[in-house]
Amino acid sequence: DADVTQTPRNRITKTGKRIMLECSQTKGHDRMYWYRQDPGLGLRLIYYSFDVKDINKGEISDGYSVSRQAQAKFSLSLESAIPNQTALYFCATSDSGTGNNEQFFGPGTRLTVL
Amino acid sequence: SQELEQSPQSLIVQEGKNLTINCTSSKTLYGLYWYKQKYGEGLIFLMMLQKGGEEKSHEKITAKLDEKKQQSSLHITASQPSHAGIYLCGADTGGYQKVTFGIGTKLQVIP
Numbered sequence: 001d002a003d004v005t006q007t008p009r010n011r012i013t014k015t016g017k018r019i020m021l022e023c024s025q026t027k028g029h030d031r032m033y034w035y036r037q038d039p040g041l042g043l044r045l046i047y048y049s050f051d052v053k054d055i056n057k058g059e060i061s062d063g064y065s066v067s068r069q070a071q072a073k074f075s076l077s078l079e080s081a082i083p084n085q086t087a088l089y090f091c092a093t094s095d096s097g098t099g100n101n102e103q104f105f106g107p108g109t110r111l112t113v114l
Numbered sequence: 115s116q117e118l119e120q121s122p123q124s125l126i127v128q129e130g131k132n133l134t135i136n137c138t139s140s141k142t143l144y145g146l147y148w149y150k151q152k153y154g155e156g157l158i159f160l161m162m163l164q165k166g167g168e169e170k171s172h173e174k175i176t177a178k179l180d181e182k183k184q185q186s187s188l189h190i191t192a193s194q195p196s197h198a199g200i201y202l203c204g205a206d207t208g209g210y211q212k213v214t215f216g217i218g219t220k221l222q223v224i225p
Contacts, residue, residue, distance in 0.1 A: 033212070035215075040217065041217065042202070042215050042216060042217035042218055043157075043202065043204075043215040043218075044215075045212060045214075048212055058212070088154065090156065090157070092157075100145050100162060100164065100206070101145060101147070101206045101212070101213050102147060102159060102162055103147070103157075103159075103204070103213060104159070105149075105156045105157040105158075106156055107155060107156040108154070108155065108156050110154070
Protein backbone atom coordinates (compact mmCIF):
# COMPACT_ATOMS: atom_id res chain seq x y z
CA ASP A 1 0.00 0.00 0.00
CA ALA A 2 1.13 3.55 -0.75
CA ASP A 3 2.62 5.49 2.15
CA VAL A 4 0.94 8.78 1.16
CA THR A 5 -2.54 8.56 -0.31
CA GLN A 6 -4.78 11.24 -1.73
CA THR A 7 -8.49 11.17 -2.39
CA PRO A 8 -10.05 11.74 -4.78
CA ARG A 9 -7.54 11.20 -7.60
CA ASN A 10 -9.64 13.16 -10.06
CA ARG A 11 -12.43 15.65 -9.48
CA ILE A 12 -14.48 17.86 -11.73
CA THR A 13 -16.56 20.51 -10.02
CA LYS A 14 -18.36 23.73 -10.80
CA THR A 15 -17.55 27.30 -9.89
CA GLY A 16 -18.76 28.19 -6.41
CA LYS A 17 -18.85 24.66 -5.06
CA ARG A 18 -17.08 23.66 -1.86
CA ILE A 19 -14.63 20.84 -2.26
CA MET A 20 -12.30 18.95 0.04
CA LEU A 21 -9.17 17.06 -0.90
CA GLU A 22 -7.90 14.53 1.60
CA CYS A 23 -4.45 13.23 2.38
CA SER A 24 -3.47 10.32 4.62
CA GLN A 25 -0.05 8.96 5.45
CA THR A 26 1.24 5.82 7.13
CA LYS A 27 4.85 6.99 7.39
CA GLY A 28 4.49 8.38 10.89
CA HIS A 29 5.83 11.74 9.76
CA ASP A 30 5.01 14.87 11.73
CA ARG A 31 5.15 17.36 8.85
CA MET A 32 2.65 17.59 6.04
CA TYR A 33 2.30 19.90 3.05
CA TRP A 34 -0.12 20.83 0.30
CA TYR A 35 1.16 21.98 -3.10
CA ARG A 36 -0.39 22.81 -6.42
CA GLN A 37 1.32 22.31 -9.74
CA ASP A 38 0.55 24.37 -12.82
CA PRO A 39 2.27 24.26 -16.22
CA GLY A 40 5.01 26.88 -16.38
CA LEU A 41 4.68 27.72 -12.70
CA GLY A 42 6.02 24.58 -11.12
CA LEU A 43 5.16 23.37 -7.65
CA ARG A 44 3.87 26.01 -5.24
CA LEU A 45 3.24 25.62 -1.53
CA ILE A 46 -0.31 26.28 -0.32
CA TYR A 47 -0.20 25.32 3.36
CA TYR A 48 2.02 23.31 5.64
CA SER A 49 1.75 21.81 9.10
CA PHE A 50 4.60 20.81 11.37
CA ASP A 51 2.38 18.99 13.86
CA VAL A 52 -1.29 18.59 14.70
CA LYS A 53 -1.61 22.01 16.33
CA ASP A 54 0.53 23.87 13.82
CA ILE A 55 -0.82 25.33 10.55
CA ASN A 56 1.13 27.75 8.35
CA LYS A 57 0.31 29.59 5.15
CA GLY A 58 2.44 28.98 2.13
CA GLU A 59 3.00 31.28 -0.81
CA ILE A 60 -0.49 30.90 -2.33
CA SER A 61 -2.97 30.25 0.50
CA ASP A 62 -5.74 32.65 -0.61
CA GLY A 63 -8.93 30.76 -1.44
CA TYR A 64 -7.82 27.66 0.46
CA SER A 65 -8.09 26.36 4.01
CA VAL A 66 -6.68 23.27 5.69
CA SER A 67 -7.36 21.01 8.64
CA ARG A 68 -4.92 18.69 10.39
CA GLN A 69 -7.35 16.24 11.94
CA ALA A 70 -4.64 13.90 13.19
CA GLN A 71 -0.94 13.40 12.67
CA ALA A 72 -1.74 11.16 9.73
CA LYS A 73 -4.41 13.29 8.07
CA PHE A 74 -4.25 16.68 6.39
CA SER A 75 -7.14 17.95 4.29
CA LEU A 76 -7.32 20.88 1.89
CA SER A 77 -10.58 22.75 1.28
CA LEU A 78 -11.65 25.11 -1.43
CA GLU A 79 -14.58 27.01 0.09
CA SER A 80 -15.84 28.38 -3.20
CA ALA A 81 -14.00 26.90 -6.14
CA ILE A 82 -13.03 29.09 -9.10
CA PRO A 83 -11.65 28.08 -12.52
CA ASN A 84 -8.11 29.30 -11.82
CA GLN A 85 -7.90 26.71 -9.06
CA THR A 86 -7.83 24.05 -11.75
CA ALA A 87 -4.52 22.31 -11.16
CA LEU A 88 -2.76 19.16 -10.00
CA TYR A 89 -2.64 19.08 -6.19
CA PHE A 90 -0.04 17.18 -4.21
CA CYS A 91 0.22 16.28 -0.57
CA ALA A 92 3.65 15.58 0.89
CA THR A 93 5.14 14.54 4.22
CA SER A 94 8.49 14.83 5.92
CA ASP A 95 10.06 13.76 9.19
CA SER A 96 11.57 16.51 11.34
CA GLY A 97 13.69 13.92 13.11
CA THR A 98 15.88 13.26 10.07
CA GLY A 99 17.58 16.65 10.09
CA ASN A 100 16.69 17.27 6.48
CA ASN A 101 13.57 18.11 4.51
CA GLU A 102 13.26 15.14 2.18
CA GLN A 103 9.61 15.03 1.25
CA PHE A 104 7.46 12.08 0.22
CA PHE A 105 4.69 12.86 -2.20
CA GLY A 106 1.26 11.43 -2.79
CA PRO A 107 0.08 10.51 -6.30
CA GLY A 108 -1.76 13.80 -6.79
CA THR A 109 -5.34 14.95 -7.28
CA ARG A 110 -6.30 16.43 -10.62
CA LEU A 111 -8.93 19.09 -9.99
CA THR A 112 -10.93 20.77 -12.73
CA VAL A 113 -13.19 23.70 -11.91
CA LEU A 114 -15.68 24.52 -14.66
CA SER B 115 9.88 30.07 -8.15
CA GLN B 116 12.26 32.93 -8.94
CA GLU B 117 14.34 31.84 -5.98
CA LEU B 118 15.23 28.73 -7.89
CA GLU B 119 16.01 28.68 -11.59
CA GLN B 120 16.20 25.47 -13.56
CA SER B 121 17.73 25.16 -16.99
CA PRO B 122 16.94 24.12 -19.55
CA GLN B 123 13.16 24.10 -19.18
CA SER B 124 12.87 21.48 -21.87
CA LEU B 125 15.31 18.99 -23.36
CA ILE B 126 15.07 16.44 -26.16
CA VAL B 127 17.95 14.01 -26.52
CA GLN B 128 18.72 10.93 -28.54
CA GLU B 129 18.88 7.68 -26.60
CA GLY B 130 22.43 7.02 -25.46
CA LYS B 131 23.41 10.67 -25.18
CA ASN B 132 24.51 12.38 -21.98
CA LEU B 133 22.73 15.41 -20.59
CA THR B 134 22.93 17.91 -17.76
CA ILE B 135 20.22 19.85 -15.94
CA ASN B 136 21.13 22.82 -13.75
CA CYS B 137 19.46 24.31 -10.72
CA THR B 138 20.59 27.70 -9.38
CA SER B 139 19.44 29.32 -6.17
CA SER B 140 19.39 33.02 -5.35
CA LYS B 141 19.78 32.13 -1.67
CA THR B 142 22.18 30.07 0.39
CA LEU B 143 21.51 26.37 0.03
CA TYR B 144 21.14 24.27 3.16
CA GLY B 145 19.90 21.29 1.23
CA LEU B 146 19.15 20.49 -2.40
CA TYR B 147 16.72 17.78 -3.48
CA TRP B 148 16.19 16.23 -6.88
CA TYR B 149 12.89 14.62 -7.83
CA LYS B 150 11.58 12.96 -10.95
CA GLN B 151 7.97 13.12 -12.05
CA LYS B 152 6.29 11.03 -14.67
CA TYR B 153 3.78 13.17 -16.55
CA GLY B 154 0.73 13.83 -14.35
CA GLU B 155 1.96 11.61 -11.55
CA GLY B 156 3.59 12.06 -8.17
CA LEU B 157 7.18 13.02 -7.48
CA ILE B 158 9.77 10.35 -6.85
CA PHE B 159 12.77 11.28 -4.71
CA LEU B 160 16.12 10.83 -6.47
CA MET B 161 18.84 12.39 -4.34
CA MET B 162 19.59 14.84 -1.58
CA LEU B 163 22.73 16.97 -1.34
CA GLN B 164 23.63 18.85 1.80
CA LYS B 165 27.32 19.63 1.78
CA GLY B 166 29.30 21.81 -0.55
CA GLY B 167 31.08 19.74 -3.12
CA GLU B 168 28.93 16.72 -2.39
CA GLU B 169 28.31 14.34 -5.26
CA LYS B 170 25.91 11.41 -5.33
CA SER B 171 25.10 8.81 -7.92
CA HIS B 172 22.23 6.44 -8.48
CA GLU B 173 22.50 4.14 -11.46
CA LYS B 174 23.25 6.47 -14.37
CA ILE B 175 22.24 9.69 -12.62
CA THR B 176 24.79 11.85 -10.82
CA ALA B 177 24.09 15.03 -8.90
CA LYS B 178 26.59 17.58 -7.59
CA LEU B 179 26.29 20.54 -5.29
CA ASP B 180 28.44 23.63 -5.77
CA GLU B 181 27.86 25.52 -2.55
CA LYS B 182 29.81 28.63 -3.60
CA LYS B 183 27.82 29.01 -6.78
CA GLN B 184 24.60 28.03 -5.00
CA GLN B 185 24.05 25.61 -7.83
CA SER B 186 23.41 21.94 -8.40
CA SER B 187 23.69 19.91 -11.57
CA LEU B 188 22.06 16.62 -12.46
CA HIS B 189 23.86 14.56 -15.05
CA ILE B 190 22.44 11.55 -16.85
CA THR B 191 24.87 9.27 -18.65
CA ALA B 192 23.78 7.24 -21.67
CA SER B 193 20.15 8.32 -21.48
CA GLN B 194 17.35 5.81 -21.97
CA PRO B 195 13.63 6.23 -22.69
CA SER B 196 12.97 5.34 -19.04
CA HIS B 197 14.71 8.58 -18.04
CA ALA B 198 11.99 10.65 -19.67
CA GLY B 199 9.90 12.80 -17.37
CA ILE B 200 10.07 16.05 -15.48
CA TYR B 201 13.02 16.66 -13.20
CA LEU B 202 12.48 19.10 -10.36
CA CYS B 203 14.97 20.51 -7.94
CA GLY B 204 13.93 21.65 -4.50
CA ALA B 205 15.97 23.91 -2.25
CA ASP B 206 16.01 24.23 1.49
CA THR B 207 17.12 27.84 1.99
CA GLY B 208 15.82 28.44 5.49
CA GLY B 209 17.11 25.74 7.72
CA TYR B 210 14.75 22.80 7.22
CA GLN B 211 11.54 24.78 7.35
CA LYS B 212 10.20 24.29 3.86
CA VAL B 213 11.40 23.54 0.38
CA THR B 214 11.10 25.81 -2.64
CA PHE B 215 10.81 24.01 -5.95
CA GLY B 216 11.95 24.97 -9.40
CA ILE B 217 9.64 24.93 -12.41
CA GLY B 218 11.11 21.67 -13.62
CA THR B 219 12.91 20.41 -16.71
CA LYS B 220 10.93 18.30 -19.14
CA LEU B 221 13.12 15.59 -20.60
CA GLN B 222 12.26 13.57 -23.68
CA VAL B 223 14.50 10.72 -24.82
CA ILE B 224 14.06 9.66 -28.43
CA PRO B 225 14.77 5.98 -29.15
